[in-house]
Amino acid sequence: MKNIATKLVNGGKKEARQNINTxxxxxxxxxxxxxxxxxxxxxxxxxxxxxxxxxxxxxxxxxxxxxxxxxxxxxxxxxxxxxxxxxxxxxxxxxxxxxxxxxxxxxxxxxxxxxxxxxxxxxxxxxxxxxxxxxxxxxxxxxxxxxxxxxxxxxxxxxxxxxxxxxxxxxxxxxxxxxxxxxxxxxxxxxxxxxxxxxxxxxxxxxxxxxxxxxxxxxxxxxxxxxxxxxxxxxxxxxxxxxxxxxxxxGLRTLHVRLKHHEQSALDVARWLVNHKAVDKVIHPALESHPEHELWKRDFKGSSGLFGFTLRDEYEDMDHSAFVDSLELFGLGYSWGGYKSLITGGRFRRNNSFAYEGKTIFRLNIGMEDVDDLKKDLEQGLSKLML
Ligand SMILES: Cc1ncc(COP(=O)(O)O)c(C=O)c1O
Missing domain, CATH: 3.40.640.10 (Type I PLP-dependent aspartate aminotransferase-like (Major domain))
Known part of the structure; x- marks a missing residue:
């Protein structure tokens, strides 16, 4: 008969080793x-x-x-x-x-x-x-x-x-x-x-x-x-x-379904942004306007939900703040690939020549929300920019 402290240390150990086929x-x-x-x-x-x-x-x-x-x-x-x-x-x-x-x-x-x-x-x-x-x-x-x-x-x-x-x-x-x-x-x-x-x-x-x-x-x-x-x-x-x-x-079990959704919604938003008067360039590899679009078509089987865009030059940092801060559905935060839509913005420095030198690139992580709601949110945000 084991004493209490020993029972406490060893209780259930045999059962814990059971091989249960979940x-x-x-x-x-x-x-x-x-x-x-x-x-x-x-x-x-x-x-x-x-x-x-x-x-x-x-x-x-x-x-x-x-x-x-x-x-x-x-x-x-x-x-x-x-x-x-x-x-x-x-x-x-x-x-x-x-x-x-x-x-x-x-x-x-x-x-x-x-x-x-x-x-x-x-x-x-x-x-x-x-x-x-x-x-x-x-x-x-x-x-x-x-x-x-x-x-x-x-x-x-x-x-x-x-x-x-x-x-x-x-x-x-x-x-x-x-x-x-x-x-x-x-x-x-x-x-x-x-x-x-x-x-x-x-x-x-x-x-x-x-x-x-x-x-x-x-x-x-x-x-x-x-x-x-x-x-x-x-x-x-x-x-x-x-x-x-x-x-x-x-996550892997549903990756193909989620990724398809991210892909379709991101393309929808990207194409919509192309025609928006406040937007200068939409940077999305699956758009024909992307400089390496042909490479993307050759090597990739699809596009995911992350892409960038720039605004017309006349907008200043303060205008950018008005746009970003008014978004309701896009969280302002780093990382991407999740179910919630996110936005980041920033300027990038490169060692080699760079098409977007000195330009702010906004990056959208398109999540699982209804895509029309996302476009409406961007529309109301971009309307804060209008001169
Ligand atoms: C392309 C890329 N690679 C790697 C990482 C780093 O991943 P983690 O956040 O898991 O450290 C990130 C994070 O944003 C990323 O965007």
Whole structure:
């Protein structure tokens, strides 16, 4: 007969190990994972244990999410991270060493650039910035020590598209690892591996989880690049929160339906904005007016719900405030890919020549609201601008 404190510590343990066949994976909360035998522990001590030895080794929900993403991406393997920017940072760390040079497309997510300039530089890795619409012309930017090339296509603020197959062809010839942040298209609308990319990154924070309540990232690679990447993740003991992986897996189940809705509503709003007298340019890859529209048509299967626009030059910052602050259905906040419509606005600086230099680009995340209501809200907001 056990005493009370022992009962409290051990009660229900046997029942908790039951293998119940639910549709969704179990949610484990664990640092310690118990071994069945001392010989298993000895194997784990030597790094030879095949099973899960610790909470950072990948518990059920994380493994299930990573497996689902691997299949969706057509990758060899996938790792989940605590956020998209963590995923990006790990790729840059895993594939470079002191003295290397990396090429980064000019339109990447700001913190990607900050990580290169503010952190990688401390370890002797230098970065140069490619034109955002780079293609075959990239050879001239390559150096003897160029190790990695990072694309974001379309860029999530200014929406330029790179000629991915042309870039990956040069990368392969020169032994340079090609990486893409594929968050805008998701694996549903762009398959980077079919275009010769080595490493594909998702901020699962956006469309995959879809509800603006989770931060999560993924990195998927080809077979050739997996061992090097996995080794780095093993050393850092990378893991992702189980609850978030569970929600991300749930998000995947409806991703195709949500994405279609985002796509159609965003196109509807974009076409409507084209004809609005206050609007100067609408920047949406699926519109024929987009400079790389032909590349988008060639490589992508669809467009998502994020695009930009500029207003006519005569409007000042104060007019911009009147417009943005009067919107009722568009939240004013960062990130995107969720069910709620959002707006951001800002000016962007680029290393290379840039069509929107000094111009404010407004970015809309078109959510799941009724599209006519969204247009009415924009109409009333834009009416505050009228001179
Ligand atoms: C294109 C792109 N990549 C990566 C990230 C970073 O993702 P997270 O917010 O999950 O760190 C963002 C965030 O806005 C993004 O827009």
């Amino acid at each position: 549709i969704n994976p179990p949610l484990h909360r664990a640092s310690t994972v118990l071994f069945d035998s001392y010989s298993d522990m000895l194997k784990a001590n030597q790094g030879k244990f095949e099973g899960i030895a610790y909470g950072t080794c990948g518990l059920a929900a994380q493994n299930a999410f990573e497996a689902a993403m691997t299949e969706l991406e057509g990758a060899y393997g996938c790792k989940a991270f605590q956020s998209g920017i963590n995923a990006i940072a790990m790729v840059l760390l895993a594939f470079t060493k002191q003295g290397d040079h990396v090429l980064i497309c000019d339109n990447v997510y700001g913190p990607t650039r900050h990580f290169c300039d503010g952190f990688m530089s401390k370890y002797g890795v230098t970065a140069d910035y490619l034109p955002s619409d780079a293609g075959t012309d990239i050879s001239k930017f390559m150096k003897n020590n160029t190790r990695l090339l990072f694309m974001e296509s379309p860029g999530s603020n200014t929406f330029e598209i790179q000629d991915i197959p042309a870039i990956t062809k040069v990368c392969r010839e020169k032994g340079v690892i090609s990486v893409i942040d594929n968050t805008w298209a998701t694996p549903l609308y762009l398959n980077p591996f079919k275009l010769g990319v080595d490493v594909s990154i998702q901020s699962a924070t956006k469309y995959i989880t879809g509800h603006s309540d989770i931060l999560l990232g993924t990195v998927s690679t080809t077979e050739e690049k997996w061992a090097e990447f996995e080794k780095c993740c093993y050393i850092f003991e990378i893991f992702a929160p189980q609850e978030d992986c569970y929600q991300a897996l749930r």
